[in-house]
Amino acid sequence: xxxxxxxxxxxxxxxxxxxxxxxxxxxxxxxxxxxxxxxxxxxxxxxxxxxxxxxxxxxxxxxxxxxxxxxxxxxxxxxxxxxxxxxxxxxxxxxxxxxxxxxxxxxxxxxx
Amino acid sequence: xxxxxxxxxxxxxxxxxxxxxxxxxxxxxxxxxxxxxxxxxxxxxxxxxxxxxxxxxxxxxxxxxxxxxxxxxxxxxxxxxxxxxxxxxxxxxxxxxxxxxxxxxxxxxxxxxxxxxx
Numbered sequence: 001x002x003x004x005x006x007x008x009x010x011x012x013x014x015x016x017x018x019x020x021x022x023x024x025x026x027x028x029x030x031x032x033x034x035x036x037x038x039x040x041x042x043x044x045x046x047x048x049x050x051x052x053x054x055x056x057x058x059x060x061x062x063x064x065x066x067x068x069x070x071x072x073x074x075x076x077x078x079x080x081x082x083x084x085x086x087x088x089x090x091x092x093x094x095x096x097x098x099x100x101x102x103x104x105x106x107x108x109x110x111x112x
Numbered sequence: 113x114x115x116x117x118x119x120x121x122x123x124x125x126x127x128x129x130x131x132x133x134x135x136x137x138x139x140x141x142x143x144x145x146x147x148x149x150x151x152x153x154x155x156x157x158x159x160x161x162x163x164x165x166x167x168x169x170x171x172x173x174x175x176x177x178x179x180x181x182x183x184x185x186x187x188x189x190x191x192x193x194x195x196x197x198x199x200x201x202x203x204x205x206x207x208x209x210x211x212x213x214x215x216x217x218x219x220x221x222x223x224x225x226x227x228x229x230x
Contacts, residue, residue, distance in 0.1 A: 042221055
């Protein structure tokens with residue numbers, strides 16, 4: 001019962017490096033999301049994908065890009081990492097507005 | 113615009129006692145859902161309980177219940193018979209339920225850190 005799987009769990013980058021955070025869900029949910037969590041700020045939406053083939057910006061999209069590869073996979077890319085992107089990143093999915101979001105275990109990303 | 117306020121950054125409760133975590137919200141949407149999530153120190157986000165604004169009765173899930181007072185715009189989480197494993201961050205969240213054809217944003221509060229004392 002994997003649910004939502006994120007890789008990697010931890011990553012340290014240097015400023016200016018790029019990387020892709022991977023997310024896959026086996027729940028057959030249409031909608032997928034990327035959030036970042038910073039101390040004292042709750043979760044903020046970076047990008048979301050309402051269904052396969054569509055992506056849209058959330059609250060804090062600057063510096064990120066996403067790809068909805070298929071129904072299962074939704075990746076988040078940092079093209080040129082900045083220290084301000086040091087955060088914990090969560091991928092989530094859901095199936096309808098009244099249904100809870102199911103989260104991955106998170107990726108702790110530090111940018112030096 | 114939606115807003116969730118959790119005014120208790122941290123709380124302590126004695127093991128086996130009940131505790132209430134406060135959540136107030138602000139929205140102009142006529143129909144919305146309220147969620148509570150638990151985040152243990154290990155970091156994962158765990159869904160606890162859901163309440164629809166149209167629900168007549170307060171939601172309950174095991175030891176968790178949601179004290180929903182629509183007129184006061186509050187959705188407090190009540191944990192009965194606290195256990196050591198309840199020590200965690202707790203987040204309140206809200207989502208409009210009107211399907212306007214677009215995404216309905218989930219707004220999260222800043223969380224309350226609960227510590228259960230033996």
